[in-house]
Amino acid sequence: MRVVNVVRTLFVFWVVFHLSAKATFLFNEALFQKVQVRFGVDASKRVRDWQHLIAQNDDVSTADKLYEVNQFFNRLYFVDDLTHWNKNDYWATPVEFLATNGGDCEDFSIAKYFSLRALGVPTEKLRLMYVKALRYNMAHMVLAYYETPNAIPLVLDNLNPDILPANQRRDLQPVYSFNGDGLWLAKEQGQGKQVQKGGNNGLWEDLNKRMMQELNTNEDK
Amino acid sequence: MPLSRQLVLSLFAIFLALFIGALWINVSNTKNFIEQQLTSHAQDTATSLGMSITPYIGDEDVSLIDTMINAIFDRGYYSSIVLKDNEGKILIEKHNPVSLEHVPSWFIDMFPLTPPVRQTEINDGWTIAGQLSVQSNPGIGYGQLWDNALDSFRLILLVFLVGLVLVWFLVRMVTIPIMAVVQQAEAISQQKFDKLNLKPKTLELRIIVDAINRMSERLSDLFTRLSNQTERYRDFAYSDGLTKVGNRRAFDLAFEQMLEDPEQHSIGFLMLVRLSSLNQVNRNLGLLEGDAYIKMVCDLLNEHLNQQDMHFTMYRLNGADFALILEDIDEVKCLALCQQLIDKCNGIEKFEYESGTAHIGVGSFTCGDNKKVILEQVDSALTQATLSQLKWQAVDQLQTVKSHDTWREQIKALLADDTAHFIGQPIKSFSGDEIYQEWLARFPDPQSEQYLPMAELIPATIRLDFSEKLDELLVRCAFKKLLNHNGNVGLNISRLSLLKPSFQVWLLTQLTQLGAQRTELVLEIPERCLFADTHNFLSFIAKVQNLKVKITIERFGAQIASITHLRAIKPDYLKLDGRFTKNIHTEKDNQLFVHSLVNIAHGLNIKVIAEKIETEQEATMLQAMHVDYIQGYFVGRPQSIEN
Numbered sequence: 037m038r039v040v041n042v043v044r045t046l047f048v049f050w051v052v053f054h055l056s057a058k059a060t061f062l063f064n065e066a067l068f069q070k071v072q073v074r075f076g077v078d079a080s081k082r083v084r085d086w087q088h089l090i091a092q093n094d095d096v097s098t099a100d101k102l103y104e105v106n107q108f109f110n111r112l113y114f115v116d117d118l119t120h121w122n123k124n125d126y127w128a129t130p131v132e133f134l135a136t137n138g139g140d141c142e143d144f145s146i147a148k149y150f151s152l153r154a155l156g157v158p159t160e161k162l163r164l165m166y167v168k169a170l171r172y173n174m175a176h177m178v179l180a181y182y183e184t185p186n187a188i189p190l191v192l193d194n195l196n197p198d199i200l201p202a203n204q205r206r207d208l209q210p211v212y213s214f215n216g217d218g219l220w221l222a223k224e225q226g227q228g229k230q231v232q233k234g235g236n237n238g239l240w241e242d243l244n245k246r247m248m249q250e251l252n253t254n255e256d257k
Numbered sequence: 258m259p260l261s262r263q264l265v266l267s268l269f270a271i272f273l274a275l276f277i278g279a280l281w282i283n284v285s286n287t288k289n290f291i292e293q294q295l296t297s298h299a300q301d302t303a304t305s306l307g308m309s310i311t312p313y314i315g316d317e318d319v320s321l322i323d324t325m326i327n328a329i330f331d332r333g334y335y336s337s338i339v340l341k342d343n344e345g346k347i348l349i350e351k352h353n354p355v356s357l358e359h360v361p362s363w364f365i366d367m368f369p370l371t372p373p374v375r376q377t378e379i380n381d382g383w384t385i386a387g388q389l390s391v392q393s394n395p396g397i398g399y400g401q402l403w404d405n406a407l408d409s410f411r412l413i414l415l416v417f418l419v420g421l422v423l424v425w426f427l428v429r430m431v432t433i434p435i436m437a438v439v440q441q442a443e444a445i446s447q448q449k450f451d452k453l454n455l456k457p458k459t460l461e462l463r464i465i466v467d468a469i470n471r472m473s474e475r476l477s478d479l480f481t482r483l484s485n486q487t488e489r490y491r492d493f494a495y496s497d498g499l500t501k502v503g504n505r506r507a508f509d510l511a512f513e514q515m516l517e518d519p520e521q522h523s524i525g526f527l528m529l530v531r532l533s534s535l536n537q538v539n540r541n542l543g544l545l546e547g548d549a550y551i552k553m554v555c556d557l558l559n560e561h562l563n564q565q566d567m568h569f570t571m572y573r574l575n576g577a578d579f580a581l582i583l584e585d586i587d588e589v590k591c592l593a594l595c596q597q598l599i600d601k602c603n604g605i606e607k608f609e610y611e612s613g614t615a616h617i618g619v620g621s622f623t624c625g626d627n628k629k630v631i632l633e634q635v636d637s638a639l640t641q642a643t644l645s646q647l648k649w650q651a652v653d654q655l656q657t658v659k660s661h662d663t664w665r666e667q668i669k670a671l672l673a674d675d676t677a678h679f680i681g682q683p684i685k686s687f688s689g690d691e692i693y694q695e696w697l698a699r700f701p702d703p704q705s706e707q708y709l710p711m712a713e714l715i716p717a718t719i720r721l722d723f724s725e726k727l728d729e730l731l732v733r734c735a736f737k738k739l740l741n742h743n744g745n746v747g748l749n750i751s752r753l754s755l756l757k758p759s760f761q762v763w764l765l766t767q768l769t770q771l772g773a774q775r776t777e778l779v780l781e782i783p784e785r786c787l788f789a790d791t792h793n794f795l796s797f798i799a800k801v802q803n804l805k806v807k808i809t810i811e812r813f814g815a816q817i818a819s820i821t822h823l824r825a826i827k828p829d830y831l832k833l834d835g836r837f838t839k840n841i842h843t844e845k846d847n848q849l850f851v852h853s854l855v856n857i858a859h860g861l862n863i864k865v866i867a868e869k870i871e872t873e874q875e876a877t878m879l880q881a882m883h884v885d886y887i888q889g890y891f892v893g894r895p896q897s898i899e900n
Contacts, residue, residue: 163378163385180383185343189383202383212308213380222300 041066071135079135086134090154098157102181105151106192106199113138114194127223129247141177144194148179149216150243157181163213169195171207180213261432268424276417283409284402288368291402295372295393302329302338303391307377310340314379314386323349336372336392343385355396360403368402370395434462438469445469448824448861450477480860484821487853491814494846497573499548500555508572508580510836515582516628524716525584526591527631528619529639530558530598533612535577542609554615555579557601565594568785585719585753588621595619595649603648616642620652624712664717667709671700672726677734678708682895684747684866684888687880692830693745693779695888697895698731719753728754732767738898739774747779747809752786761797768804779807781832784814787822798826809866814854823861830886831858835869842878852882859883 072080086108093104115138117126130147133139145164152162161182169176180189180202189202196205224242306329313321322340330338330351340349357365372393379387434457441453450473457463495507503511532554539547558579562569567586574580583591595617602614618639622631634652642650678701681694699708718724728750735748754760768775780801786794802808811832837847858865867879870889879887
């Protein structure tokens, strides 16, 4: 039963990717059921809400997209990986993030990044920025949006829920920035997970595969 | 294509495919791995170098950044490092040629390595200030790849060669028993029923070897049974139950043969030995005693005669009478022999032999004599013997033909003249094809127009010890005439010469000198040759056969053990003694014997010739018995070959 389900779900993913120009997540009842079974009704609701968020904000202005996404995820708890996952430096998928109702700065940034990508924001305008949070004296990550390549970016952060231009965020010292797709895939490889090679859909396939993997392998626990 | 080659080629092809496949996969995978390494190497360098540059990217002076890039670049593992500003203008660029020192170009063409360019962004605070691109130098990658390829090649080649050696052993292990089995099968078809001593380890081959050994055994048994059966037929027809010597029938046939056949050169003595007291012993002491008496005398005669240097055959004519045919002996010796035999018989005389142990009558015969006359003469001599003190008596008027001296002169003249004439008689198949012509020698009598009578000449040469010289003359003349003759020719050489080592050597030389004509020659050898000095004689015959001369064993059928000798000699033809085929259409026992003999001969791939065929009925019966060829007046009369 399990194997058949996985195969069916993956097949559907595969079909959708090749039909839509803008790849995205596909949620179906099966997914929600799994989440509910594993994480509870609230978790399932949160995931459904995320689905709605993406569906409803498809054609609003970019500023609105940024706002909605930032606000949606900032509701979740900020917890470090060791406490939350019992692992150091675990990069959760958005579904895991939502289902468990919390994550660290990378999880926030990643989730927002994927959501904005799903809403059609081009990857060249987004950066995952490694920063130092001066007030807390700790390493931190934020999502930066560049309207033009030379512009001062807007910062989407979970420490400060407002979206502000970077020059107004004197509490953050920027260190280094990365392209989101490349970083995710490199991280996956670093963690020893198999990564799809090549192609623009590599990222989405990988993400979806991971999401299904997580949901299915942990089912019997 | 032989199995061994098929096996070797198939296995070689498989190994080769595996070898190439393994090598290709190995190298391809290594190439992919190296490419990934080069990629991540470039990426890591880009990231870390980018981070180092970041504090200085805002400066007008790029010299510090330049130095930092140099520090990394000069390590030499990079193909290019390029720094651009956010408008794409190149600020700094460094390039290295791709160095491929010891890697051959064909290898590079076959396994292209293209390390991608990895990039990172340099940010000045929050703004993106530039882009750094790094590309690894594939040179070192190629070096690694090439070394790896060489190592793999060597290792796989070693395995490959070891594999080939194992294959070779495997093939040998399979083919050696198979070849042995093939050889044994051929030996079996030559009636050689040896067993294979092989014990191959492979189960299937062992099964084959066992099966063929069993078959060989069974065929051997079959052949032996067939021979035994043939001999039984003969014994049944021709041997005396008690003493196992020839019976009356055998004697009649043998003696008639000798008297009627001018070519057999028969001359000898007929000795009748009568057990004078047999009736009394049977009556007074019983049949068992009588049988013992008979056997004792028979053994005594056998033993004594075997010690003499001559040929004899013993027959039991009836209850008390034995007949002995003696050949190769002169009068003096023969008469001395009679005395010796009587002395021996007297020596074993028992009290109950009231009339004496035995009496002997002896008379001479020559071919051409009348059988009835000879028998009567010897019989009356025997009767006289029973009345005489000596207990033996010779027929009066023993040989009175030409004296020794006359014959000696005659023979010497012949030899000096060095000529011999031949008459030929054809031997043909039932469809009329002639297989060869038997040549019979004739020597002209200087005193008359006729030929000298062979029946007298030959015995004289034997007595005067000229037989070897005469045979040499015969052979030389025949070989000369052979050169002008078309068709195959059969020659007779006397038994005495054939058994002499000096003659054997001489004949082999003559045959070798004859050249290619040898293949037209058939040597007719009397069956009796097989019973003296067998081993040497067999090797002589083998040498003759090696020269591609054919062999006919003639006068075949009389001796008991000769069938096994056939296997050793393998003659081309077997000529049945005429006594077995005379009136064969009416002789039921002869038919049985001849038929089984033909079967045996055919089993050994020997063709059978029947001689002295004079009537159509004889021919028809013989054809029904699968005799292959016939000779005789019915087929063709002897004619001079001189043109």
